Amino acid sequence: MKRTIAAICLALLLSTAANAQNSCYKCHLQNEGSGPGPAHDWPTSIHFRNGIACADCHGGNPRSDDPLVAMNRARGFLGKPSPTQVPNFCGKCHEAIRDNYLESAHAKALFAGVRPAPNCVTCHTAHRQQKVTLDLINPQTCGQCHSYDRAARLKEAMGGMEKDLTSLSKEERRIFLNGIDTEEEQKALFDVRNRVHRLTHVLDINKILPELAAVRPDLNRVQHEVDLKQKELEDRRHQGNILMGLFFVGAIAAYATHKKLMEPHTREK
Amino acid sequence: MSDVPLDPEQRQSEPQHRDTSAQPRRNFLEWLLGVVVAVSALTFVAPMVAYLSPRRTRKGTNVLMGSDGRPVPYKELNTNPVVAGVGVNGEPTLVVKYSGEVRAFSAVCTHLGCLVKWNAAKSEFLCPCHGGVFDANGVNVSGPPPKPLKRYKVFATAEGEIGLEEVRA
Amino acid sequence: MPIIRPVLNWIDERLRIHAIIRATLTEYMVPANLTLWHTLGFVLVTCFVIQVVTGMLLLVYYVPDTGRAFDTVKFITNKVPYGWLIRDLHAMTSHVFVLAIFLHMASTLWMRAYRTPRELQWITGMILLGLVLAAGLSGYLLPWSQLSYWATTVATNAAGSIPRIGHTLVLWIRGTPNVSQYTLGRFFAMHVSIIPFSILAVIGMHLLFLRLTGIAVPGGEDKATVRKVPFFPHMVTKELASVFGTLILVNLLIFYFPQVNFPEDALIPANPLETPAHIKPHWYFLANYQFLKIVPNEFLGIILQVIVGVVLFFLPFLDRGKKSSRLYDGVFYTVVTLAILGYIGLMVWGYYS
Numbered sequence: 167m168k169r170t171i172a173a174i175c176l177a178l179l180l181s182t183a184a185n186a187q188n189s190c191y192k193c194h195l196q197n198e199g200s201g202p203g204p205a206h207d208w209p210t211s212i213h214f215r216n217g218i219a220c221a222d223c224h225g226g227n228p229r230s231d232d233p234l235v236a237m238n239r240a241r242g243f244l245g246k247p248s249p250t251q252v253p254n255f256c257g258k259c260h261e262a263i264r265d266n267y268l269e270s271a272h273a274k275a276l277f278a279g280v281r282p283a284p285n286c287v288t289c290h291t292a293h294r295q296q297k298v299t300l301d302l303i304n305p306q307t308c309g310q311c312h313s314y315d316r317a318a319r320l321k322e323a324m325g326g327m328e329k330d331l332t333s334l335s336k337e338e339r340r341i342f343l344n345g346i347d348t349e350e351e352q353k354a355l356f357d358v359r360n361r362v363h364r365l366t367h368v369l370d371i372n373k374i375l376p377e378l379a380a381v382r383p384d385l386n387r388v389q390h391e392v393d394l395k396q397k398e399l400e401d402r403r404h405q406g407n408i409l410m411g412l413f414f415v416g417a418i419a420a421y422a423t424h425k426k427l428m429e430p431h432t433r434e435k
Numbered sequence: 436m437s438d439v440p441l442d443p444e445q446r447q448s449e450p451q452h453r454d455t456s457a458q459p460r461r462n463f464l465e466w467l468l469g470v471v472v473a474v475s476a477l478t479f480v481a482p483m484v485a486y487l488s489p490r491r492t493r494k495g496t497n498v499l500m501g502s503d504g505r506p507v508p509y510k511e512l513n514t515n516p517v518v519a520g521v522g523v524n525g526e527p528t529l530v531v532k533y534s535g536e537v538r539a540f541s542a543v544c545t546h547l548g549c550l551v552k553w554n555a556a557k558s559e560f561l562c563p564c565h566g567g568v569f570d571a572n573g574v575n576v577s578g579p580p581p582k583p584l585k586r587y588k589v590f591a592t593a594e595g596e597i598g599l600e601e602v603r604a
Numbered sequence: 605m606p607i608i609r610p611v612l613n614w615i616d617e618r619l620r621i622h623a624i625i626r627a628t629l630t631e632y633m634v635p636a637n638l639t640l641w642h643t644l645g646f647v648l649v650t651c652f653v654i655q656v657v658t659g660m661l662l663l664v665y666y667v668p669d670t671g672r673a674f675d676t677v678k679f680i681t682n683k684v685p686y687g688w689l690i691r692d693l694h695a696m697t698s699h700v701f702v703l704a705i706f707l708h709m710a711s712t713l714w715m716r717a718y719r720t721p722r723e724l725q726w727i728t729g730m731i732l733l734g735l736v737l738a739a740g741l742s743g744y745l746l747p748w749s750q751l752s753y754w755a756t757t758v759a760t761n762a763a764g765s766i767p768r769i770g771h772t773l774v775l776w777i778r779g780t781p782n783v784s785q786y787t788l789g790r791f792f793a794m795h796v797s798i799i800p801f802s803i804l805a806v807i808g809m810h811l812l813f814l815r816l817t818g819i820a821v822p823g824g825e826d827k828a829t830v831r832k833v834p835f836f837p838h839m840v841t842k843e844l845a846s847v848f849g850t851l852i853l854v855n856l857l858i859f860y861f862p863q864v865n866f867p868e869d870a871l872i873p874a875n876p877l878e879t880p881a882h883i884k885p886h887w888y889f890l891a892n893y894q895f896l897k898i899v900p901n902e903f904l905g906i907i908l909q910v911i912v913g914v915v916l917f918f919l920p921f922l923d924r925g926k927k928s929s930r931l932y933d934g935v936f937y938t939v940v941t942l943a944i945l946g947y948i949g950l951m952v953w954g955y956y957s
Contacts, residue, residue, distance in 0.1 A: 342871065345692070345862055347682045402688070406859035409478060410852055416471035417848035423464045424841035431636045431833055468844070475851075482686035486661055 188228045189236050190220035207293040252285040266367035300325050320371050327362055327378050334389055341395050354388045492524045499597040506596040517553050529553055533571050539599055540573045541585035629836035635821045636831040641711035643846035644704055650847050651701040656800060658694040668792040670785045673748035674873040695865045696857040698740055702888045705733055713940055717820035723920035728810040730917045735803050742795040753874035754883045757783050765902035891947050894954030
């Protein structure tokens with residue numbers, strides 16, 4: 167809890183710092199009037215909350231109020247990317263995701279000229295991105311162009327793995343907070359999580375299922391280690407309880423002995 | 436010498452005779468207390484003894500470890516006729532190439548424990564401490580060492596390390 | 605066994621152990637109306653022994669180097685047989701140690717047992733309080749976790765607010781401008797040598813003074829007329845009961861409330877480049893911490909606390925017991941009650957702030 171609060175405080179701090187000198191935001195907010203528009207959307211985005219500002223993606227000079235200076239293409243301003251430019255636009259930072267996406271049927275449709283065809287902003291929006299969940303795969307979004315059944319199978323497969331990963335991470339964390347070293351398990355889980363999350367943009371159920379199956383043994387190995395450590399913790403607690411019982415008996419025996427010894431001295435009062 | 440009570444106002448109260456009327460009950464309590472104290476003491480001492488116990492020798496393949504803490508690769512022997520290292524349980528070991536075969540010996544001199552060095556020119560091990568000499572078979576041939584050097588069979592492991600197997604004479 | 609008696613006699617002829625046992629145990633008479641509060645002294649000695657023994661064991665594997673401190677502690681808690689128990693015992697008993705000292709101080713304060721002729725017991729007791737808190741502070745840096753590093757940084761910063769000499773003082777405490785290997789070195793040296801030896805010596809003095817003046821009789825009855833019982837076994841059994849109770853408390857802390865000493869930041873290695881959010885000192889420094897937060901001027905906050913400390917230290921000379929009117933007593937107990945409640949209040953406030 168405290169960590170979340172700290173992260174949010176830090177993020178707010180960063181975001182205000184980054185967006186403080188932000189002529190892009192100021193002008194576009196004004197231009198949009200009462201909205202809607204990118205500037206109105208922007209404060210809700212997870213990118214904003216993590217201190218990313220307009221110029222970080224679009225280029226340009228946020229410190230100038232002069233549009234000719236702020237949006238000078240010769241000086242690196244990119245403007246609004248076209249649909250086929252979007253993957254590389256977001257891929258500047260999200261490289262591995264872009265690489266996965268480019269192999270998918272969605273990318274092939276996009277570059278073959280099918281319109282509409284999904285690129286990043288189709289599912290993630292341009293200025294309202296939130297932390298990803300599997301619910302980005304849903305009948306409304308996916309059903310726009312084709313039937314939902316393939317997406318449903320994908321979501322189910324990924325969902326199962328995600329649930330296992332989350333519960334295993336929770337178990338590992340509980341053990342860690344009890345003082346047992348789980349560095350190896352943390353590293354393995356980090357690795358598994360990355361391999362799984364990279365699958366989200368491959369979109370071919372025939373590629374995803376084998377990969378998920380390949381990850382299972384590693385997950386099972388971590389589960390095994392975590393179970394062993396959990397058992398270790400329980401064993402220790404049992405030993406502790408036996409000791410406590412012993413001390414309890416000792417305390418009572420000592421006090422009772424004391425009372426018996428003191429009886430003749432307290433009797434006549 | 437009489438008692439020297441430290442408190443100047445120390446004085447004997449009525450002599451503390453045991454109150455015999457409640458004897459059996461108090462005896463059981465005292466016995467119980469004694470047992471619990473003794474068992475508690477044991478439960479403290481036992482973990483401390485375990486805590487101080489020496490590290491268990493590691494089972495599994497014995498491989499030669501370099502000074503960087505990692506196994507020495509077998510191909511090291513192609514470039515170096517003598518490879519020095521440490522076995523997994525910490526014993527200094529020398530691996531030498533002699534008349535076409537690879538041999539390994541414990542580098543610990545059997546006299547007083549100094550580390551021997553391989554002299555390729557003379558094909559012998561020399562101990563610098565008291566001049567003990569071992570031949571190319573590890574047999575003690577000169578000086579104070581009473582026994583031959585411990586010998587190992589050398590093999591390449593699946594991971595390309597230098598495996599050592601103790602040869603029981 | 606027939607050998608025991610002659611051996612004991614041989615020792616007795618040279619060391620007079622039978623006389624010593626009689627004088628210190630079986631014929632050492634103490635008031636019959638001593639309470640459980642009076643067992644706290646023995647509880648404290650037990651805590652000290654636990655700390656020394658577990659501390660010495662930890663010394664076998666611990667290395668006081670910033671690159672290795674955290675790893676050697678991790679090694680102890682994960683790889684050494686019962687290392688986790690030794691380490692947790694050491695960590696949790698330190699808390700019980702401080703709690704017992706506070707309770708012992710409070711009960712002595714309430715019973716006004718520091719008054720003539722027992723001033724030196726109080727003085728040595730206050731010195732022991734300082735030494736034990738210093739042990740806690742110095743020991744806390746040794747695991748070199750995030751909490752260790754930053755809690756020490758915050759705590760040693762406090763000295764910096766003293767005008768003119770503050771900066772030099774902090775430099776002397778830390779060895780370098782920031783907490784570093786040099787800080788670890790001097791804190792480690794203090795924690796394992798000068799502090800335990802000093803505590804041992806001062807405990808010796810404390811007990812010597814106690815034997816010389818006799819225990820203050822609860823209720824103020826005259827020493828000569830009050831009913832007395834032999835220390836052994838009458839009082840010793842009571843103290844044993846308290847010790848078992850203490851061990852139960854330590855056990856509970858180790859197995860059910862590890863977060864008392866190990867919040868998450870105590871489980872990750874120190875990172876001098878990243879301050880975790882919400883670094884707080886342990887509970888026994890929370891009142892001081894909160895007090896410094898509410899007093900606007902940091903130096904004033906320290907000076908006020910020093911004044912309180914000095915008043916407490918010299919209490920036997922301020923409250924001699926000569927003028928014991930009901931008004932005086934009433935004022936005294938009101939002040940003490942408010943002070944204790946205020947201290948606890950500050951501590952709770954510090955926890956939630």
